[in-house]
Amino acid sequence: MSPHALPCRGWGQVWCRLWCRLWRRRADLPLLLEAAAGLGLAWAAMRLVPFGRLAAWLHPRVRRRASPPPAAAEVARVAWAVTVAARLVPWPAVCIHQGIVAQRLLARRGIPAELYYGVRSAPGTGDIPADILAHVWVRAGGLDVVGHEVAGDYVTLASFPSRP
Template identity: 40%
Template sequence: MPGRRLSPRDRDRRAPLALLAEAGRDIAAASLAIRRRPFRTLADRLEQPQQGAPADAETIYWVRRSVLAWGRRLPWRAKCFEQGLAAAWMLRRRGLAYELHYGANGGGGALKAHVWVTSGGAPVVGCENAADFSRLASFAG
């Protein structure tokens, strides 16, 4: 599912500083966790049951916007996996439901992996090209 395009009015809206700080901290923590922890440990922590409602459109907008802003500006690799973990953690912290999807695509001879996050079926991050990947696993929280 494609993400919502930003209108000129939305481009002028600035994310709250606390949310930007939270997203930056979470992407940094995700980057470190991916490098230091086995995937199974990360997956187990993501799949802890939670009875939250799906995120509303406004929350999705701000989580997406703040995570993507950091992902573009960090001096190290902060691609789909790091951004997906950060978005999932931010939604979990708010008591909201999320699903982190892990997929792969073997087209072109090279195996490519991708992570995307949804909440109640609504795209949060990484969903723009999710249709190009076969889902291997989903972790609900």
């Protein structure tokens, strides 16, 4: 069935376009749902679990595979799913949520990834002191996954690699 034949009349142009884009990537819809569910769990965990306990969860075990996967294609699929899911979920899915989910999805697919936590200072204004801004990004085997757009502006404080 072509995306133009989808029954989206009356839905509004934005929803129709979204549905057509998702329909073209329908093979990736289970991954998108997995990413959305993971974002919900990450959001809840960040609110309910102290960071000290959560940090231990940031070293997921990588599933072993008999043959190496096509890493670049799989990394791109995971990056797409996490980025799109973050825009679609009704709660705020910021960089730390996206990073946690991307790292875990890659680990489930046998691809080791490293989550980086960095900071930078933002200049203050007048009597307001400078702020410290934090950011999370993920890299897998030299490939950028999520959060890499502004990673160069941050100094790495900690990194959380996947465990073999």
